[in-house]
Amino acid sequence: MNREYVPAEPASLAAATAEEEQDRRSKPEHEGLGSHRWYHVPCAELLNAAHQSVVVINGDVPVESACETLILNGISSAPVWDKDKNLYAGMFDYRDVVTYVLVGLSKDTPIDASASMEFKxxxxxxxxxxxxxxxLAADISQRNPFYSVIEQTHLLQVAALFSSTIHRVAVMNDAGLRGIISQSTVIQYLYKNIEKFPDVQSVFAKSIKELGLGTKSVIAVDGTTSVLDALKLMSKxxxxxxxxxxxxxxIIANLSMSDIKWVLRSSKFNLLxxxxxxxxxxxxxxxxxxxGRDKLPVFDVLETSTLGYAVGKMIATKAHRVWVVERAAGPPLSVVTLTDVFKQITPVLDPRED
Structure with missing residues (x-):
């Protein structure tokens, strides 16, 4: 599914920029960077800070090769280019790999008559x-559509998407694809430059319990559950x-859809x-x-932990969520995700203020 998120018109962006400049000049000089609004940062600035190399998957290569591209580049998703249609067919991620594996193993499951010809x-x-x-596998999970924005798009518009079900967007310029901005890209940028953004800093200083987070029900399995059943549960x-x-x-471990790479890379489907x-x-x-690591990290935090601590742990472990526990090594009470973080820090503004 190829979707385009349309940002403000250039004239509106220019007007907003002029207003920001006037607002900056009208404030006391000692406020400095502390008065900077993170949500007015353009996407181009994040890509410049990240020094990102663009990775694009050839749409004609098999799913296994596409998965290997993700592994070799240490990324969880990449756009897929369909040269026959001269467009991006969608994003490809580990959810798609899991869906592909489950489809291949479900030979007795009838195909929905309304399914597209590509899916069939x-x-x-x-x-x-x-x-x-x-x-054909790009966004087969229907959870990772291809959204695009331009370089001048402000983070507020991107964060609004990241507060929903979208986890990454493509950033385009006149030459084509400039790069990919994900939830992790934005959070890492804010965390690294936290002293510039006092509004985010104040939210990060509050505890998970104080913010009303950690109320979601937990999806968990015991250690004797088969990997295949665990993947089916995640998909469901x-x-x-x-x-x-x-x-x-x-909690003794965290099982992720990205762990499917170990099955495909070693061609050990018996692991399922x-x-x-x-x-x-x-x-x-x-x-x-x-x-050289001899143990996988367990991603858990206490209810009394600050959101900043939870975010720091997600960044350190390259995770998109942490489990909330009442005590160390205790049963999980809930979960906090990067989407939850965006819901906490993204302001709801009058469109004229963006």
């Missing part, structure tokens, strides 16, 4: 064990990860029928061989 072709190829082009509940619990109910605990042990071993 993907199902046919997957179930007959033929290569599936990445352009539209979540990208879940907690793996011990016999006493404490292992227990979550066995699978986590396998990942621990493989991860240790690759980068």
């Amino acid at each position: 072709e993907l199902v046919r190829l997957a179930r007959s064990h033929e290569p599936v082009p990445a352009k 509940n539209d979540v990208s990860s879940l907690a793996v619990l011990s016999v006493t109910g404490g 029928w292992q227990t979550c605990l066995q699978f986590v042990g396998f990942i621990d071993s493989e991860q240790g061989i690759m980068d």
Whole structure:
């Protein structure tokens, strides 16, 4: 699905810029960067700060090769270019990989008559064990559409999307695709430059409980659940990860859709029928061989932890969520996601103030 998020007209952007300049000049000089509004930062500034290399997947390569591209570049998503249609077919991420795997394993499940011709072709190829082009799998999960904005778009418009179900947008200029801005890109920028944004700093200083976060129900499985059943549960509940619990109910691991890369990369589909605990042990071993880490981190924080601490932990572990617990190694009470963070820090303004 290819969608375009249309930002303000250039004339409106110019007017907003003039108003910001007048507003800046009218404020005391000692306010300096502390008076800067984070949501008026243009997308181009984030891309400049991130020094991002654009990764685009050739739509004709098979899903397995597209997955390998994500792994080699250490990213969770990339746009897919369809040269035949001369457009971006969509975004490809690990949700799509999981959906592709589940479709291939569900040979007895009838196809919805209203499904698109592209989806029906993907199902046919997957179930007959033929290569599936990445352009057919792009956004097969229907959770990662291709949205685009221009370089001058302010973060307020992007953050409004990130407060919903969208996790990344493509930034375009006259030459084409300039880069990708994700929830993580914005949060890392704000966290690194927090002293410039007192409004964000004040929110980050409050506890998870004080902000009313940590009230979502937890999707979790015990360690004896098969990896395949865990993936089905994630897909059914539209979540990208879940907690793996011990016999006493404490969190012993975090299982994510991105962990499907270990199945595809090693061509060990038998791992899908292992227990979550066995699978986590396998990942621990493989991860240790690759980068020396001997244990996967458990992403949990206390109710009394500040939102800033939770955000710092998500950045450090490259996670999109943390589990909220009452005590260390205790059972999960809830979960806080990057989407929750955006809902907390994104102001609701009159369009004329943007």
